[in-house]
Amino acid sequence: MSNNNSISSKSFKTNPIHHHLTHEIIPLDFNSVPKLPDSHTWSTLTNSDPLNNPPESVPVIDLFDPNAISQVRRACERWGIFQVTNHGFPTDLLNEAELQSRRLFSLPSDQKLRAVRSPEGLTGYGLARISSFFPKRMWSEGFSMVGSPAEHARQLWQHDDDNDGRDYFCDVMETYQKVMEGLAEEMVSLMLGSLGLTNKDTKWVKPKKGCGDAQGLLQLNSYPVCPDPTRAMGLAPHTDSSLLTLLYQSNSTSGLQVHREGIGWVPVHPVNGALVVNLGDLMHILSNGRFKSALHRAVVNETHHRVSVAYFYGPPKDVKISPLIQLTDYCHTSLYRPVTWKEYLDTKATHFNRALELIKK
Numbered sequence: 001m002s003n004n005n006s007i008s009s010k011s012f013k014t015n016p017i018h019h020h021l022t023h024e025i026i027p028l029d030f031n032s033v034p035k036l037p038d039s040h041t042w043s044t045l046t047n048s049d050p051l052n053n054p055p056e057s058v059p060v061i062d063l064f065d066p067n068a069i070s071q072v073r074r075a076c077e078r079w080g081i082f083q084v085t086n087h088g089f090p091t092d093l094l095n096e097a098e099l100q101s102r103r104l105f106s107l108p109s110d111q112k113l114r115a116v117r118s119p120e121g122l123t124g125y126g127l128a129r130i131s132s133f134f135p136k137r138m139w140s141e142g143f144s145m146v147g148s149p150a151e152h153a154r155q156l157w158q159h160d161d162d163n164d165g166r167d168y169f170c171d172v173m174e175t176y177q178k179v180m181e182g183l184a185e186e187m188v189s190l191m192l193g194s195l196g197l198t199n200k201d202t203k204w205v206k207p208k209k210g211c212g213d214a215q216g217l218l219q220l221n222s223y224p225v226c227p228d229p230t231r232a233m234g235l236a237p238h239t240d241s242s243l244l245t246l247l248y249q250s251n252s253t254s255g256l257q258v259h260r261e262g263i264g265w266v267p268v269h270p271v272n273g274a275l276v277v278n279l280g281d282l283m284h285i286l287s288n289g290r291f292k293s294a295l296h297r298a299v300v301n302e303t304h305h306r307v308s309v310a311y312f313y314g315p316p317k318d319v320k321i322s323p324l325i326q327l328t329d330y331c332h333t334s335l336y337r338p339v340t341w342k343e344y345l346d347t348k349a350t351h352f353n354r355a356l357e358l359i360k361k
Contacts, residue, residue, distance in 0.1 A: 026116065027127050027141040029109035030224040040137050042233045054266045058258060060274065062086050073194035076279060076287075080294030081258045083274040089183055091273055094248050094309075096172045097220075101307045104143055104169070105222040107156060115152040117144065122217070124152050130238050133352045139232040139300045143220040149173050177218050177311065184216070184246055184313035187277055191244075192324075195287065201326055215317060215341060219310045223255055226300040234298035234306075241341070241348050241355075242280035242312040243321075249276065253306040259295040268296075281356055282314060282344065285336045288323035293356075314341045337361050 028040065059075040059082040061068055075082035104112070117124035123144050131138060145152070150170050157166040189199065223234040234255060249256055249270050256268040256276065268276060284293040300306070315321055320338035328334045336359050339347075348355035 026113065027109075027125070028137070030139070030141075031109070034227065036226070036228040036232055040139055041228075041231050042136050043231070054260075054263055056260070056263065056266070058082060058266060058268050060085065060271055063088075069190060069194045072190055076191055076194070076283075076291040078292075079258065079260065080279040080284075080292035081268065081276065081296065083268070083271050083276050084187075085271065085274050087183060087275055089179060089275060093172070093176055093179060094273070097176050097248065097309045098250055098307060100169050100172050101143075101220040101222070101309060102305075103165075104156065104220065105141065105224075105305075105307065111156060112141075114155040114158075115143070122146060123149070128235055129349075130236060130352070134236050136233070138235055139223065139226050139229075140234045140298065141222045141224075145173060145177075145218050146216070147174065147177065173218060176309070177216060180218070180246055180311040181214065181216050181313070183275075184244060184311065185214070187246070188243055188283075188313070191279075191283070191291065192286075195290065195327060197324065197326055201324065213316060215314045217312045219312065221298075221308045221310060223298060223300045223306040223308075225305050226302055229300045229302050232300050234300040237295055237297040238353070239293040239295055240278060240280035240312065241282065241345055242314045243282045243286070244280055244313055245276075245278040246311045246313065247276040247278060247308055248310075249308040250306055253301065253304040255298045255300065255306045256308070257297050257299060259297075265297070280312075280314075281348070282321050282341065284356065285321055285339070285344075285359070286324060288327045288332060289335050290327065317342065333361075335360055 028037070058079060059071065061071045061075065061082055062085050064086045065071065072082070112125050115125045117126035123146055125141070125143050128138060128140065128142060143149075143152075148170060153166045153170050157163075157169075192201070221235070226232045237259065247256070249268075251270045251272050254267055254269050257265045258268055260266050278296065279291055279293050281293045283291050298308075317340065320340055321344070322338035323334040323336055325334075336356075339359055344355065344359070347358055351358055
């Protein structure tokens with residue numbers, strides 16, 4: 001999608017990433033509240049705290065390792081999430097994306113609200129789209145974009161003396177999406193290749209020109225310093241709806257956690273220069289359940305403002321995702337009916353964590 005910067009918030013109604021909500025909740029002005037308000041107070045999280053010394057940790061895979069492909073398969077089957085190093089993504093671009101994210105979220109609240117996401121919108125400033133499924137609000141804010149964020153950037157930085165900074169913000173985010181799209185394609189090919197599939201089997205991942213582009217959305221996430229992190233939630237437990245999500249988290253602060261069956265919540269500690277690869281529901285479907293979409297959440301802390309940059313990657317809008325025929329046989333029948341990303345998002349927007357079950361055959 002990063003190859004088509006003409007798509008803006010005005011075209012969200014036909015975009016498969018569109019995740020309909022009946023309303024949009026305005027983020028809290030986090031700097032104006034000295035204590036945790038009731039609207040953001042969750043039940044004490046102690047009982048679901050991650051283990052300090054879990055028996056296993058989230059895999060970190062060096063893509064230069066000769067055994068990387070087998071390590072990727074094992075991580076996809078057992079965890080649904082892993083970190084990669086030597087991924088080829090420019091370190092300076094990761095650093096610039098974090099710097100520009102912090103710059104945006106440091107703006108005064110009334111200035112950020114100029115670019116607030118509309119109730120049915122795809123791009124702009126706002127809360128996580130899963131917010132409507134939970135009775136309490138989350139201690140976080142976000143900014144979403146598809147292609148160029150120029151329209152919203154003009155709303156955020158309106159004065160003439162902001163032009164250079166505004167243009168630089170747009171340049172960084174557009175470049176980030178283009179490079180991230182290429183890495184996402186490579187990661188999908190690597191994952192499916194670990195199951196014995198060839199490029200011919202997965203040619204839809206990178207279709208020929210004119211056949212429709214893969215879809216991508218870039219989400220900047222902000223988790224401000226919290227006065228009572230033991231009773232607040234940065235991002236509630238959920239699985240992503242994408243094929244995969246590539247996440248860059250600031251190296252200074254931990255907050256991402258993944259739920260491992262039989263173990264509980266396990267922290268995904270930042271690794272310098274690494275990217276988190278998080279499998280989404282569409283990859284679970286495509287692999288006929290062999291690969292797991294990862295249930296994850298984000299917690300907050302009382303000393304550091306944490307940011308992360310997430311790139312959600314999915315198939316071209318008209319491609320129906322279903323278990324690949326090469327992965328089914330008499331003993332492993334196809335578990336899911338074909339569905340486009342938009343169709344699946346519509347199901348998840350209504351039924352949330354029951355969506356996968358509802359598209360089973």
